[in-house]
Amino acid sequence: MGRDITKCHPELQVLAARLIEKCRKKGLIVKLGECYRTVEEQNRLYALGRTEKGNIVTYAKGTDYDSMHQWGIAFDIIRNDGKEAYNNSDGWFNKAGKIGKDIGLEWGGDWTKPVDLPHFQLKYWGSTPAGLKKLYKTPDNFKKTWKDVFIAKKEEYEVVETGYININGRTIKIDKIVKDGRNFINLRGLENAGFTVGYNSSTKVPSLDNKTEDIDISANGNISRIKAINIKGNNYVQIRELAKVLGDIEVGYTDGTVILNKTERY
Numbered sequence: 001m002g003r004d005i006t007k008c009h010p011e012l013q014v015l016a017a018r019l020i021e022k023c024r025k026k027g028l029i030v031k032l033g034e035c036y037r038t039v040e041e042q043n044r045l046y047a048l049g050r051t052e053k054g055n056i057v058t059y060a061k062g063t064d065y066d067s068m069h070q071w072g073i074a075f076d077i078i079r080n081d082g083k084e085a086y087n088n089s090d091g092w093f094n095k096a097g098k099i100g101k102d103i104g105l106e107w108g109g110d111w112t113k114p115v116d117l118p119h120f121q122l123k124y125w126g127s128t129p130a131g132l133k134k135l136y137k138t139p140d141n142f143k144k145t146w147k148d149v150f151i152a153k154k155e156e157y158e159v160v161e162t163g164y165i166n167i168n169g170r171t172i173k174i175d176k177i178v179k180d181g182r183n184f185i186n187l188r189g190l191e192n193a194g195f196t197v198g199y200n201s202s203t204k205v206p207s208l209d210n211k212t213e214d215i216d217i218s219a220n221g222n223i224s225r226i227k228a229i230n231i232k233g234n235n236y237v238q239i240r241e242l243a244k245v246l247g248d249i250e251v252g253y254t255d256g257t258v259i260l261n262k263t264e265r266y
């Protein structure tokens with residue numbers, strides 16, 4: 001039951017395919033397990049170890065929409081290399097989990113109650129369905145938004161990664177994507193680092209957009225145009241372009257960390 005990835009969110013389908021491919025290259029043969037679950041399917045799982053015989057396998061009740069699987073944004077994997085499906089004696093699931101995180105998925109192996117080694121999910125709405133419930137009430141309402149999700153050619157798909165940026169001696173974590181060998185960083189992350197950057201985006205795309213396009217950015221009162229990639233309403237801009245606009249920023253790289261130095265405070 002529930003093993004049809006094509007019933008899941010379009011972005012999850014792409015990431016599932018990518019996870020399988022990347023794992024295969026590292027010698028990990030992955031098979032998809034549970035993907036999308038209906039209310040009835042989730043209720044049946046919830047009954048195990050409670051009203052039905054068996055071990056407890058989930059804390060999520062179907063009628064409460066408490067499983068991310070019911071929202072179509074989660075899948076589980078099993079190993080398909082001849083060993084027992086959930087054998088982790090060699091850290092197989094940890095290796096797959098690391099690869100999943102690298103391509104932008106949230107991994108259940110990072111959770112504590114319970115640890116869920118085979119589980120991956122999209123991370124835009126938080127770890128639990130609380131945010132989705134608030135926004136959409138039901139999975140059916142949420143699914144109506146999927147038709148607006150634009151997925152370009154699979155290979156051009158942008159993955160948000162964690163990067164580090166050093167600003168005036170202080171290292172901060174920042175979301176970034178790499179496109180055509182160039183780093184694009186999340187503009188909002190820079191605001192958190194104490195920059196006063198205002199911008200006026202004409203691209204309020206609520207889903208993934210693979211194209212770069214010009215946005216207006218207001219820096220120190222001057223409006224300039226720079227290239228940006230918009231993902232989930234966040235603009236990702238290229239550091240060098242931003243530095244040019246700000247004027248008083250030096251950009252450097254050390255040990256894979258981008259160094260920004262303000263030459264004066266404002």
Ligand SMILES: [Zn+2]
Nearest residue numbers: 074075076119
């Ligand atoms: Zn799961």
